[in-house]
Amino acid sequence: MELSxxxxxxxxxxxxxxxxxxxxxRAPQFKLLQSTVMxxxxxxxATLSQVATVGGIELDRLLSEVAGKIMxxxxxxxxxxxDGSAIPEVSGARQEVLKGIIKDxxxxxxxxxxxxxxxxxxxxxxxxxxxxxxxRLIEEGMPESEIKRLCxxxxxxxxxxxxKHDIPAAPPGHPAHTFMKENxxxxxITNTIALILNKIRDSRDVELFKQNQKDLEGLLERxxxxxxxxxxxxxxxxxxxxxxxxxxxxxxxxxxxxxxRKMLKNAKRQVAEVKVPExxxxxxxxxxxxxxxxxxxxxxxxxxxxxxxSEPDWIKVRKGEEEIGYAWVRPDEGxxxxxxxxxxxxxxxxxxxxxxxxxGHLTSEQVNLILKHVPLDLSFVDxxxxxxxxxxxxxxxxxxxxxxxxxxxxxxxxxRSMHMVQRILxxxxxxxxxxxxxxxxxxxxxxxxxxxxxxxxxxxxKGTLEAVQDVTEIQKLTGEKRLLDWE
Numbered sequence: 044m045e046l047s048x049x050x051x052x053x054x055x056x057x058x059x060x061x062x063x064x065x066x067x068x069r070a071p072q073f074k075l076l077q078s079t080v081m082x083x084x085x086x087x088x089a090t091l092s093q094v095a096t097v098g099g100i101e102l103d104r105l106l107s108e109v110a111g112k113i114m115x116x117x118x119x120x121x122x123x124x125x126d127g128s129a130i131p132e133v134s135g136a137r138q139e140v141l142k143g144i145i146k147d148x149x150x151x152x153x154x155x156x157x158x159x160x161x162x163x164x165x166x167x168x169x170x171x172x173x174x175x176x177x178x179r180l181i182e183e184g185m186p187e188s189e190i191k192r193l194c195x196x197x198x199x200x201x202x203x204x205x206x207k208h209d210i211p212a213a214p215p216g217h218p219a220h221t222f223m224k225e226n227x228x229x230x231x232i233t234n235t236i237a238l239i240l241n242k243i244r245d246s247r248d249v250e251l252f253k254q255n256q257k258d259l260e261g262l263l264e265r266x267x268x269x270x271x272x273x274x275x276x277x278x279x280x281x282x283x284x285x286x287x288x289x290x291x292x293x294x295x296x297x298x299x300x301x302x303x304r305k306m307l308k309n310a311k312r313q314v315a316e317v318k319v320p321e322x323x324x325x326x327x328x329x330x331x332x333x334x335x336x337x338x339x340x341x342x343x344x345x346x347x348x349x350x351x352x353s354e355p356d357w358i359k360v361r362k363g364e365e366e367i368g369y370a371w372v373r374p375d376e377g378x379x380x381x382x383x384x385x386x387x388x389x390x391x392x393x394x395x396x397x398x399x400x401x402x403g404h405l406t407s408e409q410v411n412l413i414l415k416h417v418p419l420d421l422s423f424v425d426x427x428x429x430x431x432x433x434x435x436x437x438x439x440x441x442x443x444x445x446x447x448x449x450x451x452x453x454x455x456x457x458x459r460s461m462h463m464v465q466r467i468l469x470x471x472x473x474x475x476x477x478x479x480x481x482x483x484x485x486x487x488x489x490x491x492x493x494x495x496x497x498x499x500x501x502x503x504x505k506g507t508l509e510a511v512q513d514v515t516e517i518q519k520l521t522g523e524k525r526l527l528d529w530e
Contacts, residue, residue: 215375
């Protein structure tokens with residue numbers, strides 16, 4: 044089948060009657076096609092170019108969607124002709140087929156049927172196309188949580204095709220190379236855990252479990268290092284992808300990271316409490332999730348990013364990685380060797396002269412030093428919701444890296460808490476609230492988090508200040524202390 048701007052709508056509907064439902068559901072204006080009179084009059088001469096204009100749709104998009112629908116329903120190869128040149132299986136058409144397969148997966152259609160449909164229609168797929176497909180599905184309203192729920196199934200459908208593509212080769216020291224080194228280290232840990240689980244086998248044998256309890260606790264603690272791997276993705280790699288308009292895969296992966304973090308926490312607790320069946324089930328799910336994420340990174344995320352990101356993009360990713368840290372390994376010498384650490388001078392954007400403040404004057408160096416020594420994690424978001432600053436204190440409570448500067452603050456939080464962040468910003472901007480505070484416990488420490496609406500003298504909203512403080516020791520204070528007790 045060949046499609047072009049000149050294809051007559053009546054010819055198309057006569058050959059493919061199922062396209063009537065497609066057009067009727069695509070735009071309200073197309074409901075006129077259900078009229079036999081309209082079909083036999085206007086439809087005889089109306090071209091897809093004219094139909095696109097009537098429906099307010101870009102011609103290229105309409106051609107791609109029509110091609111995708113025909114391919115999905117019939118398995119025919121569709122060729123789109125533009126200015127006399129035929130282009131088979133254009134990206135848009137392939138995207139429509141992929142989206143159709145995934146939508147049917149979510150509806151519960153048998154996977155074996157969908158795999159056959161995939162092989163019959165496409166046979167091969169580029170990792171970047173899966174990322175674009177997820178992006179399009181989210182843009183069209185499919186919740187990120189729903190895509191995450193069947194993410195493993197998506198990969199299973201496309202797995203055979205993905206494995207035809209080589210895992211990208213990155214030079215030693217390159218961020219992608221370091222990420223993959225960490226994946227190999229994670230595999231060693233999960234393989235060792237699997238050996239212990241094979242020894243235990245019987246979930247009712249408490250004594251055998253206790254014999255291996257210490258080893259499991261140690262391995263789970265080591266596996267917790269994967270958090271640094273995920274933090275670097277979230278704070279360094281994902282922000283750069285966002286500048287290229289890629290947010291869907293990042294949102295899905297971040298949500299899975301949070302699932303893995305939760306499983307790690309539960310596994311540690313269950314092992315410590317000798318909850319044998321629960322612990323074994325959680326650990327099995329955990330190790331599978333960690334290994335599956337490594338597969339998705341190396342067969343989808345990294346091939347896409349190696350193709351998409353420029354050298355300056357990767358340099359931006361590399362800078363700041365040291366502040367977050369690495370899981371089990373260090374970057375190799377080589378690519379951009381020694382330039383991954385951002386010096387304090389690079390973080391100071393003000394000039395070296397004196398700053399005239401309302402109650403005095405300070406140099407930019409003094410301002411930077413003061414903010415570094417205030418015992419608070421401070422972050423400032425401007426009135427466009429962009430992160431402009433965070434304080435570089437010695438003992439940070441939450442990780443920060445230069446990758447967040449200029450990033451929308453909504454994208455700096457996991458998807459599950461994004462609605463709360465947005466509400467705070469909306470209320471501050473509207474002037475209905477000035478403060479929001481929270482307190483949580485992390486690793487036995489009591490953390491107090493407070494958000495302040497920053498306004499100028501006229502009351503105009505200028506941004507939001509976040510202050511995070513470890514108040515564990517403050518909570519213990521009683522009575523008074525009036526004397527110096529230094530030795």
